[in-house]
Amino acid sequence: MSLLDALLRQGALRAIDHALAQSLRRLDEGNADDRVLVAAALASAAVARGHAGVDLARPQLACEGNVEWPDAAEWADALRGSRWVAQPPADAAAGQAPLAIENGMVYLRRYREYERRLASGLRRIAAATPGSSGVAALAPLFATLFPNARDGDRQARAAALALLRSLLLITGGPGTGKTTTITRVLLLLLAQARLEGRPLPRIALAAPTGRAAERVAESLRAATEQLRTLSGVDAALCDALPDSASTLHRLLGTIPDSPRFRHDADHPLPLDVIVVDEASMVDLPLMCKLVEAVPEGARLILLGDRDQLPSVEAGDVLAAITDAAGEGETLPPAVAATLAPLLGEVQADDASVGPLSGHRVQLQRGFRQSASLDLAPLADAMRGGDADTTLQLLREGLRGVRFHEDVSDPLAGAARETLLSSWREMMALQEPQLALQHAARLRLLTALRDGAQGAGVLNQRIEEALAGAQRDPYFHGRLLLVTENSYRHGLFNGDIGVCQHDAAGVPVAWFAGGSEGVRAFHPASLPAHTGAFAMTVHKAQGSEFDTVWLLLPRQDARTLSRELLYTAVTRARRELHVCASEDVLRAALARHAARVSGLASRLRTP
């Protein structure tokens, strides 16, 4: 039996992966090399698992078939001999063949092109260097904004570097001050333009989801209010800071029924500074399209936490870019000299390892300390995959963290009433705004979408417990999660709403936003949505809740990883409950959600 047929029989391939291989087989009139067909099916399967392509040395990452895989070198030779497989030089387009092979990876042509175009776009932006002549003149304002600049303050380093870089990555965990820093960067750029008599830069702030956009805008407004309290900061410049953020899709301008956007390389964004928050959630195609739409001479600043889950779609783009940019511990000597009026003496060396080195600053100190939750040691242990420390911390107890060891159903037993009573409180509210605020208090997060411990079943059980088996599908107090973007409604994947019945008993779905703070929709007119009392960790990315209950599955599952755990626990603001067994925690922490991608190596090439 051929390898392709064996994989199909084992159910290891999706119908669509198999269909691609079959179409090549038919075109070759039955003479096709089985290894080429399997590579085609795996390249397609790989994308569905978030990889840019299939690594021939690690095919099991794309598909879990129980087969003997071909030797990687011989497999690559067979592919190079096929008319279906292009072997383009690194910087050249792949031509018309449906597959491309490069550095031991086989790609569907489109994804190889996204990767190549993204790498070339990022190198283009990184290579443009804004003038450094006005830097010293900013020293007084800089010292006001960053009083600890000369003591190695990372936020100050990031802000200073932003003045000299067109491409900058500011990475850091929750509460390390990414938004605070970017607000000050934007103020400095406005002040610089003012000092030099130039028009003020046109600035846009964007995020991959509507919820993440709302959150960053909220933090930016708070950071701006803080700036107004500093003496020496011009209120007119504060007024010129952005006070809203949009989704990346909206920024780029969706075209109905088209994967293209209104803004692209031929119609670049009419902007000078583009800031993208939660960049870890941006996938390969979207990041490629964004970067191509950045006009010549404009700045692109990416903010994110590289230890969080990568995007659901093909990518892990932020991780690849940060890998290529290096740790950013030191500055190149010329940059350090230029920034000396702002930062004092900074460690410098010229161990430049590629076009992106010196374009990243990692913020390290967490500022959002909660009096009730001591999360940092646990988040650090999970991020590093340290299972012993994680278990020890969970068992010994940290402030605000409870470990429900071996509990696999928080809706049974002692926890049930704790969870339900909070939601019942929300159901008793009549004010949509208050109910939406209450909704952010508690969330049950699960690693799985399907099955008994999946978000779907958990929601059904919670809804039944709250409103009965014969419940109105839009009962008063039901939480809703939007699962697709709808520009018509202004509702986006990940938005949370609450149903309430008006005085006449008519159900209305309320969402945050609009001039009044809340917007009303008829439930029947909503875009695709589900219940939201429980949700997957993936869907919770970009949101925070006062109390998080994290449920891990009874058995290890492929979706579990240290990134998933880290993302889940860092959603909690005040209280975290973890329901898991030791075995599953260990298995999850041993796994990386890393994605196969050639982007980092493309970005290291000068």
Ligand SMILES: Nc1ncnc2c1ncn2[C@@H]1O[C@H](COP(=O)(O)OP(=O)(O)OP(=O)(O)O)[C@@H](O)[C@H]1O
């Ligand atoms: N240098 C600082 N000194 C004191 N407080 C700070 C400093 N930087 C940030 N903060 C405070 O820490 C909190 C978190 O900051 P901020 O929202 O900028 O972090 P973030 O990294 O953007 O967080 P998120 O994880 O939500 O994206 C805010 O309350 C902010 O005022």
